[in-house]
Amino acid sequence: MGPYGKNPGRLITPLKRVRGLGVSREEGTSHFIAQRVNGLALIPLTFWLVYGVIAHIGSSYAEFMDWATSLSTATLLAFTIMASFWHAAMGLQVVVEDYVHHEFVKVCLLALIRISCFGFALLGLISVLKLAL
């Protein structure tokens, strides 16, 4: 619940809301829902990934490539990578917002989180495509 009770938008001018710093800058609800939808998608993907990794522990490079280059594996790997990095970026963002109170350090860390999650997600997706194509 925000500083103005159950209905933060009720009977409050925009200026008053800005001075109270708003309710997580008005993005809290969509962030909350996106984090959970991502988590939900990651449940079956995690089981699939763990199975895939275990099944290929003793495989040769050729056997691994047979698995990794199939259309279904490539699609699910890309899905797992995107959902994981999105979920990670949102989760790390909340940790930083909770525990880093120095505004400049906080903004830098939030930028670093988004840039590195985006960069590593790209590396993952391009690797999956390079393997599959």
Added chain:
Amino acid sequence: MIDTVSAPAAKRQRPLSPHLQIYKPQITSITSILHRLTGIALSFGVVLLVLWLASAANGIETYEQMQNFLRSPLGLVMLAGWSWSLFYHLANGIRHLFWDIGWGYDIPTMTASGYAVLASATVATVLVWVLGFMMAGGQ
């Protein structure tokens, strides 16, 4: 301390997250803190997954270097931590989703589900490593 009622809104004390050092350990707080710690660990774990895929995409030499690293003592410790973190975060994430639809909020259920999460994560990790060693053919 700044007055919480009459001070200008922007200068009011905003609620802070609990100080971990002085917070009395309970199963509810421990599972919550572990959810965050494993989440942070898994952010690095997924980078490791990407590096593994990138090594394979780069060619057989880098793939085998990566496999050798993962089979080294440091690599195995990282994989052990990663697997437990993954199963813990998965199980506790499902617990969170049940809370989000309003289930399991009473203290006895919350305590029981907390221990269930810790136990299932540990059992799943052991199971996966036993299966892994079987698949690796005792290498």
